[in-house]
Amino acid sequence: MTQQAATTTSPRLAIDPRLWPDVARVPRVPVRAAVAERLLRRIARHRGLRVELPGGRLLVPAPPSTPVLRLHRPQDFLRRVGATGLIGFGESFQAGDWDSPDLVALLTVLATAPETLVPTGAQWLRRLYAQRPPAAELSTAENARRNIHRHYDLSNDLFALFLDPTMTYSSAVFPTGRDGRPVASAPGLADAQHRKIDQLLDLARVGTGSRVLEIGTGWGELAVRAARRGARVVTLTLSEEQLALARRRIQQAGVADRVEVRLCDYRSAAGQFDAVASVEMIEAVGRPFWPAYFATIDRVLAPGGRTALQAITMPHERMLASSATYTWILKYIFPGGQIPSVEAIEDSTARHTSLRVESTRGYGEHYAETLRLWRERFTERADEVAALGFDQVFRWMWELYLAYSEAGFRTGYLDVQQILLTRPGATR
The missing domain is CATH 3.40.50.150 (Vaccinia Virus protein VP39)
Structure with a gap:
């Protein structure tokens, strides 16, 4: 089952916090969310992504033929990404905060030269969210x-x-x-x-x-x-x-x-x-x-x-x-x-x-x-x-x-x- 295709806000999924504690919880990190939004705008411009917001609005201008990132709950998405980077990106998909009509096309754009997604001068941001694998x-x-x-x-x-x-x-x-x-x-x-x-x-x-x-x-x-x-x-x-x-x-x-x-x-x-x-x-x-x-x-x-x-x-x-x-x-x-x-x-x-x-x-x-x-x-x-x-x-x-x-x-x-x-x- 693919996720809801509409660009309007989708109903929030009922998530079992015992099974999925970090998917059920949306971090409260307003400053990091703002940084994540600026980074998303940059990626959309430089990688040619069409970021659609609820109501059909676009984050930045983009032609219809480009890969689409559809944000159903933009603030939740940005908070998760701002808090834990690509882990938050994945958890946000699990929660239904975003989807894409062609998920592989979107991810292919993001997986091309991933080291350039964050500009060189902002690599220090990784320290805010990068974690080491747990010893367990x-x-x-x-x-x-x-x-x-x-x-x-x-x-x-x-x-x-x-x-x-x-x-x-x-x-x-x-x-x-x-x-x-x-x-x-x-x-x-x-x-x-x-x-x-x-x-x-x-x-x-x-x-x-x-x-x-x-x-x-x-x-x-x-x-x-x-x-x-x-x-x-x-x-x-x-x-x-x-x-x-x-x-x-x-x-x-x-x-x-x-x-x-x-x-x-x-x-x-x-x-x-x-x-x-x-x-x-x-x-x-x-x-x-x-x-x-x-x-x-x-x-x-x-x-x-x-x-x-x-x-x-x-x-x-x-x-x-x-x-x-x-x-x-x-x-x-x-x-x-x-x-x-x-x-x-x-x-x-x-x-x-x-x-x-x-x-x-x-x-x-x-x-x-x-x-x-x-x-x-x-x-x-x-x-x-x-x-x-x-x-x-x-x-x-x-x-x-x-x-x-x-x-x-x-x-x-x-x-x-x-x-x-x-x-x-x-x-x-």
Whole structure:
């Protein structure tokens, strides 16, 4: 369900303060709200945004064809943004203070060169609202299961509503057209997910007799496809919801004799393996623990073995600038996470392991299309999401999360890579 399209003031949403304390509360920060208004005017002029106020008025002159930010409760929006910056921007959407007829187009404009949204001379304003991630969300061995629970244990039925039948929650690889761009469609998403998995297994040279460790089970599709190649697989997860469904799906696929699913932190992995596969797991590890993550892979990888990772990445400078900042995504979607850069992966493996990055392959446009298909399916089935017990604040939160992520890949602010790690000079 998309938010109300009218430019008149929308009815205030009844928000449960026990579930959403910071969404239910509107900060009283008149000076900061005034600063936020001046900044919004500047962004609207420089980025070509059409900021619509109640009654159809415009904040600044803008042509009708530009991306639209529709403010239903301007003062609430400005107070939230003035108090907590982009966290307040997200919470304001959750509360229904603003919306857009094309959310991805709006966010794409904002995600382009985000470091220039605030002028250089006003960067000191960040000190007013920037927060550090709370220690309780640092992905230590003690905290990691709780962080995973907050996202992946929401409901298997929820994820089934917008994922394809493979239940694969990571970027697909679509066929490409003559222009080299992905050709994506909802009916083709399952095949595109299998293409991604097969490319990763090929990268790790998984075949008959291979001993495979998967770090991050998801709902079991990679383990099933590896087992069907004749491999024996141990796959690790911290999500009890994923564990239960992955075991059922593996049993139904007829490969339970070749796949073992363990409720186990990656740091406790044991055994020796010819191949290690890990799909979009490193983002949940957290920067302080990347050395332990790669050291674990190095420890369990047999001589001559190969590691194939799929990782969301960002430019190194942006990673460094954002690594100590608490963001809306960290607060509400992926607590304890950090998106790495390719350079950070190269540095961490070089400093802490005998592994080296042998090759990388990026395909961020494919992730943008994957997210578009998920977002369209999620919004189309909003009534079914509600029937599972998820309230309007949650539904708007996930709509923003999916659109925000899609915009990141469309601008190149984010990328996704398949990365091969090997030991130099090793043969197999």
